[in-house]
Amino acid sequence: MRISNIKIKNFKSIEDLDISLPQISALVGSNNAGKSNILEAIRRVLGSAWVNANSFDENDISYRDQEREIEISCTIDPPIKYKKFKEAKDVEISILSFKYTKYKRGEKAGSPRFEQSCLDKNGKVITVLSNAPRKGVQPKFEPLIGIPSEIKEQVPLIYIGTNRSLQEQLPSARYSLLRQIFTEINVNFKDESNTVTINSNETTSEISRFKRFNQLMEEAMSLLKTDEFVDLEASIKRNALLQLGLDPDIDTDKLDLYFTPLDTMNFYKSLDLLVKEGDFLISATQMGEGVQNAIVLAILQAFEETRKKGAILLIEEPEMFLHPQMQRSLYKTIRRVGASNQVIYTIHSPHFLSVPEYSDIVMIKKGSLGTKGFLSTLENDDKRRQKLIKELDPERGELFFSKKLLLVEGDTEKLMLPVYASRVDLDLDRVGATIVEVGGKKNLLEFAKISISFNIPVGILYDTDASDFSNKQEEESFNNILDGLETSDGTVKVWKFEKNFENYYRSEIGEDNYQILCQKFPNTAKPTRARLIAMENDYPIPKTILEVLSWVKS
Missing domain, CATH: 3.40.50 (Rossmann fold)
Known part of the structure; x- marks a missing residue:
């Protein structure tokens, strides 16, 4: 899955931008051209499950002109398949559209308003069944309002900003590298074929890891259930029944309320990375920027080595803190990651452009007509590639800047x-x-x-x-x-x-x-x-x- 095109209007320094994005997109341009704002626009609308009017403010509008409206639309390739009801046919959503505007009339006139839309390839609003399909009943359709969370979840976005905070890449962060990796690990963990051998009464048997996990968690919960724990659980249940107008002595079967341990994914999400220094264990999130940056990039390389697929990675200045040799090494990693994931990154280093992949370059320029993006129209044939391998070294690569x-x-x-x-x-x-x-x-x-x-x-x-x-x-x-x-x-x-x-x-x-x-x-x-x-x-x-x-x- 990738963003094949993005349109941005009136967001920060970008007045009107319409560009296609290759599988690997290196955003190149002078400072203040708008490269980072392109990534920020994508992150704002796709990097959160609950984007709304509060996700933007008046400072995000170009020139702070309150008469303007922010518009951001992302074309997704291949289209996202969605159905409102299990029995319904899939609809294909090609464009996710977002608009930050204001109410024009009524009591809320002048207040911020946020619109989200799912569009087809022609830019028309998607229609879905109003009710679950039934035999003998004529189906009725209605516009799909907003963007359901099930659709957002099909666009796995990962963002690595200039602040290489490791905290943002741990499994606890919703759109992080490690969350993406552990989500797939969790799926594998729950597979019935993933078994473990246990010994009991001098006999051995095979059991699925997931089933064994649940057995052990039940044992752990029995240890946790002290008298105080049981009293707390009973008190909450009793008061909940009272709040619902029920008799806590008679209607005990009307509400079954109890604490349960976290599911497996929540265990993965709670994992932290520790660094041992002498006799002390320190959270890696407390280390210096250079160390955190190195660990974040190591996670990126691990992401590539485990061959995760289908994610969209946004990376700000991957060359930060790296000497030229490591820049070249990271560039190779990005290209490998980009074989099965989309990678969109901003760059200031010719070491990331010193090979003849100029078809990956999106030139971002800011002129009298605002920020514009340019892709090369030259055919990237083998003859040209071989010539550029020989001639386009990092020093000559400065031409792109x-x-x-x-x-x-x-x-x-x-x-x-x-x-x-x-x-x-x-x-x-x-x-x-x-x-x-x-x-x-x-x-x-x-x-x-x-x-x-x-x-x-x-x-x-x-x-x-x-x-x-x-x-x-x-x-x-x-x-x-x-x-x-x-x-x-x-x-x-x-x-x-x-x-x-x-x-x-x-x-x-x-x-x-x-x-x-x-x-x-x-x-x-x-x-x-x-x-x-x-x-x-x-x-x-x-x-x-x-x-x-x-x-x-x-």
Whole structure:
């Protein structure tokens, strides 16, 4: 089961968002773009059995505009099957819809109101039988009001927030990793085929674990039933009969009231994790944030290893507290979990995007039209995948986090551009600009296509006569393709250096000046020399470089 689409209106920073969500969805974008608010919207409406008007307040409305209404709808795939009566046919619920609004008239006018609806694939309200079906009686139908708890329970949601509190992942928490695991363990425990051998009177016999558990609990209850316990039970029963207008001495058969031990699932829910430090046992919930985070992620890995299926996991910043190697390891775990569960996570680390699974990336951007989501439309074929496995390392993966991206052939441009930027008081990091050297001219097109598919503003710099090409006719055709990427609105810009940057720069400052600079920095590689020359404030910044920096600033 997964959320295949979510629509959000007027919730926090999100005015109007409509995005599809892959099986594994990496929500990527700048700070305050709205990534966390997407997870929060899902958690608010699906992460609680009793969501109502009190689940929201006026601060949750975009711009705190009280004339707006919050709307959240989740399309579930495959549809949820539901029937109001056992004998009825299943109806298929495709969309769970939620609306936080206000009463428009009457005594409650202006008070918060919360509407929940079950919709079909066309967005129409589901209708169900009004009464249990009977032979010879014409069935009557009525709209399904609200979202019954039986439907919510079919959407197992697990949330791991930035506060890696272990308390939220213990079995006692309704929507936790361990609750999901122990629910399945409990089903297995109650299976009659799950037996245990017991010895009695020098004989052995097989009995189901569940039956044996109940036997032992009855024995435990007999020990608990002290005189005070029995008196308390009798007192409650007597007073309950009086409250109901019955005679506690005569009508004892009208109400059978007694204490019973917890069922097996309640035992699992009461489990705690303990850490032994020296001679002391401490609840793991009392440990530091780093330890709690490690345990939560260990539970996630255990969840994967036990192959639990069908859950929807929401994870905020899984890279927190982890060094790069562990980030890569956790990324592999998330991918394995995502094979049989949906995983939706926010991310700021390129280590979670350093493999060619760009079809998992949902780019979240906030612009003049509010928060929007973008999925790549590029076909993720094997040829492209193999190329990206080779070329898209974590450093180059920073392109997915860029507000503006500069794609360059190699180290020369990568080293000199930040120096020229500093000369015009442009802090590339502050404006969210990233320079990515793609490892050669031939890679420019592939990186440009990926960037453009995610609506990332991209600037491309290339040499017209690069060493990558031996066939100059082929190179000229490639140059024309790069030039053709430029758009009239400036979201894609292309600049070229005639022959190469060294030749272009020589023509800009004159041969004599160029030779003086070369003699000043002898025995240095071209990229290093280009960076050192860029630091020479007595020489003007090349015109093309100024155009590039002006585009970044704009």
